[in-house]
Amino acid sequence: MFKKIVLTLAMLLCVSSSAMAEKTIVFAVDATWPPMEFVNSDKQVVGYSIDYMTAAAKAAGFTPVFKNVAWDGIFAGLASGKYDAVCSSVSITEARQKVMDFSIPYFKVRQALIVAKDSPVKSLADLKGEKVGGQIGTTGYFAIKGAEGVEAKSYDEVGLAMEDLSVGRIAAVVCDDPVAANYAMDQYKETLKIATIIETGEVEYYGIAVNKGNTEVLDLLNKGIESVSKTDYVQEMQHKWIGQ
Amino acid sequence: MRDKPVVIEVGDGAAIPDPRDEGLFTAWRISFFGTLAIIAYLVVFRPDPYLDIIKFLPDGIVVTFQVTFASIALALVLGLIAGLGRISKNTFFNLAASTYIEVVRGIPLLVQLFYIYFALGHLVRVPDMVAAIVAMGFCYGAYMGEVFRAGILSIDTGQTEASLSLGFNRSQTMRYVVLPQAWRTILPPVGNEFIALLKDTSLVSILAVSDILRRGREFASESFLYFETYTMIALIYLVITLILSKILSNVEHRLNHYERR
Secondary structure, eight states: HHHHHHHHHHHHHHHHHHHSSSEEEEEEEOOTTTTEEEETTTEESSHHHHHHHHHHHHHTTTEEEEEESTTHHHHHHHHHHSSSEEEEEOOOOOOHHHEEOOSSSOOOEEEEEEEETTTOSGGGGTTTTTTEEEESSSSSHHHHHHHHTTTTEESSSOOOOOOOHHHHHEEEEEEHHHHHIIIIIITTTTTTEEEOOOOOSOOEEEEEEEEEOHHHOOOOOOOOHHHHHHHHHHHHIIIIIIOO | OOSSOOOOOOSSOOOOOOTTOOOOOOHHHHHHHHHHHHHHHHHHHHHHHHHHHHHHHHHHHHHHHHHHHHHHHHHHHHHHHHHHHHSOOOOHHHHHHHHHHHHHHTSSSHHHHHHHHHHHHOOOOOOOOHHHHHHHHHHHHHHHHHHHHHHHSSSSSSHHHHHHHTTHHHHHHIIIHHHHHHHHHHHHHHHHHHHHHHGGGGGGGGTTOHHHHHHHHHHHHHOOHHHHHHHHHHHHHHHHHHHHHHHHHHHHHHHHHHHHO
């Protein structure tokens, strides 16, 4: 009996010490952004970003945990320490860099304008006086707000904006191009199309957001992202999730 | 005339200040002037960010009131019909009204809002605001139906009997005898529902209607000032509901006065 207890304790010690050696990084994900991060039919959070961070974790030696949270307030949760990082297709912007630190970029996007299939609209400038939707607090939404004469309408999830667009309550939606492609060419291929990739907008890069000064997590992330970016796995993931 | 006073309890509105409370420090005064003082303090001494937040909200406040008034108008009409249906002798009318109330009361308001908003989108092409108002009014119509029913039933059956024996038919009795008396019982809970509805309009912000809460969230998502923004939003809702509950309390006081005469 005594032997058994000692053995169990020893085993527990082994397990816990090996787990302790690897740092766990908790990522907040708003899984409503296919194909980058979304919930699949098995209720798993999956997508390009998830695969990327899982590979990065393997390379840098940390354990990733993905926590599905709502986008609105995702940065407030980061600031209050509910998780270590935000891995949710966060474009690196100057405004965001003032309040948080970013890892090195892991993906490049532009903003795409989605309209109804029969719409003659070619750019945001054609939409003066119309309602255009985007997800609250995203670079797509900020692009709409920046466009002159366009009424910006914010949604909690980009999917709700697509639904409103497909029933004609709004004239267009602006969001990241892989997401736009996913909606316009897959889920809503009968009703929606991509009008244009907004040419005035600059190229944006996704990064992982962490709290200012959290170098411990940031270093691990950068190390992981850097080593993954050099492998062929990136093309493999591109093909798997984005299909090009 | 009555055996006992009729009290209709409706729980989810704001607390109604007691009009007989004559003291200097009433709960209402403390909350109302306290809230105003906090807002004034924040705006004057910390204009960045509080003044910016307040400047961002006015059109949201307008939208909140628009949604509230339009929804309550719709809810009153639906509520009167449903309330009359519930006490109707016509089996079909009665069943239809009862089923409507039963179904609506059994589904969470948020789920109904989503359902009606997106279902409506597939049937007719209406603006988002109209869809939100229809959804709110439809839900609250069922709650109102119960208030109307209780109010109508609070009128002594002797009145109906007397009216019928004097040669009025049922609808005349309802129109000229029962409803004019019932509204005094109905008004306070309707006012209460009005305040509850105003607070519940914050739910339509989920449907991308630009009310106070949605405007605040837009501000927060851009400035990352979540705490400050929601503080201001809570204070503004509080001021609005406190003013409304004061008005309601005064109206009720007058009705009671009339009753006591």
